[in-house]
Amino acid sequence: MSARRRPPGPSVRLKLTLSYAGFLMIAGVGLIAVVLVFLLRYVPDKAVVVPAELAPGGRGQPDLFIPGRSDLWSAFAPKAALMLAFLLVFGLVGGWLLAGRMLAPLARITDATRAAADGSLFHRVGLPGRQDEFRELADAFDAMLERIEAHVAEQQRFAANASHELRTPLAITQTLLEVAETDPDRDTDALLARLRVVNTRAIDLTEALLLLSRADRGAFTREPVDLSLLAEDATETLLPLAERRGVSIETSGGAAPTVGSPALLLQLTTNLVHNAIVHNLPDGGSVRVRTDSGLGGATLTVENTGEMLDPRVVPTLTEPFQRGSERVRTDQAGVGLGLAIAASITRAHGGTLTLAPRPDGGLRAVVQLPAA
Known part of the structure; x- marks a missing residue:
């Protein structure tokens, strides 16, 4: 959808320039007004000539002329107008330069936004300088571009x-x-x-x-769910497969209440248990399923015996269609989406899925979900 067209208006730089000049003019007028009021307070209405003998210097001095308010105003007004004109020009020029300097980071962010809109997601603002509001905005925008680029890739x-x-x-x-x-x-x-x-x-x-x-x-309805019940359902459903493969399943732990989609969380649990059964020892393997709850939320842990796994390969197993070559079986290779679906369901429920190789071989999968 194209951006809505808006009628052209004054630039932000011009608005800031006028604002700076306006505030400077107001301050100048206020200062001149205060000075003028202070002077007029001690000036008589009309001009006064004080004779020399009455002047503080005494005889021999010229007569002292004290101007009246009209004389003071005539002498003060042109100079005040000249000063206000100077302040106006100074405010406009200085405000224009200052506004340009202040808005320079915003221009870089705008250029990066336009580049991203044209498909150049690798472009970054890279705003230098110390931390301020513009730097925070630029860093947040760069982080957003990085996430979008990674998501698109x-x-x-x-x-x-x-x-x-x-x-x-x-x-x-x-x-x-x-x-x-x-x-x-x-x-x-x-x-x-x-x-x-x-x-x-x-x-x-x-x-x-x-x-x-x-x-x-994330298109699902959330409701209270107990992971321990889902773990029992998943292990009961997959028990025939485990028996055919000679794999034993052990469930333990207590209630683990959370909030989410029962169907998706059951799919998550089933995928993890199925993965643990399929990628196990040829004979005599085991799978342990445990549920816990605490201050950190509800936890589901699925461990299985199996071959030694490369720690560098394990983090990639949650990517779609990623199968470690040593983990592929000719009879149950699957479609390569089991752990990817589990990770996606976990993210959609605001949780984390952590995979780690076991020291004795096999895999440990830990799902942490927010508490109910």
Whole structure:
């Protein structure tokens, strides 16, 4: 949407210049008025000539002339007018220069804003000098540009990765159909089974993308939620998967009340537990789920055994479609959005998700949410 057009008006620099000159004129008029009133208070109405013998110097001195108010006014008025004219010119010139100097940082911020509006998000104000209101505004604007640039870069990577991930099942489907058309001895049942698997993966990926978008927008109704109940639901749902993989699940802790979307927080818990089950030891692994509450809010901790993880790789696991090569399984590789969705849901609820490798191998995921 384009900016609303407004009629042109005087610049801020001109307004400040007129304000400076105006205040200077008011101060000058006030000062001259005070001096004039003080002088007129001790001056007679008419001019008076004091004879020499009555003057303080005595005889031999010229007669003393004391001007009247009209004489004083005639002599004082031109000089006062000249002084006011000088103050007006001085106020206009000095005010114009002073206003320009004061507004110079604002001009730099405006240039950076226009550059950002044209798509140049890498441009920064970089205002030098000591801390003041303009410096605070420039620093806040630079920080906003930095966040926007990082967000745009993340969205571009996400769009590219999503396109690649969605193209893969579509390309596989097209290849299967082309082979089936040219193969007279094709096995229809096998073809349908493979197409069903590919289609299921595409559906799972699309639903994950929609869930991630919903969590990023924060479009949900908030209500009281107990993370301990969600942890029990998630572990009960994923218990068959854990048994098939030979992974034991242990839940502990007490009530952890918070506020948010029960469906999204259940998805968050399910994703973390599912990730802990899938990326575990081939046999004899374990998953521990714990909920706590305290002054810092509600906490959900999911730990799992597994292979040793590179501490440099762990922070990137919450990015969409990021899978550590050592964490990918051929049977349950997923769509690469489980931890990204968990991180997005956590941010949408005003919380934090912290991932850390365990000393003995595996991963520890800690979710901290505001208390109810």
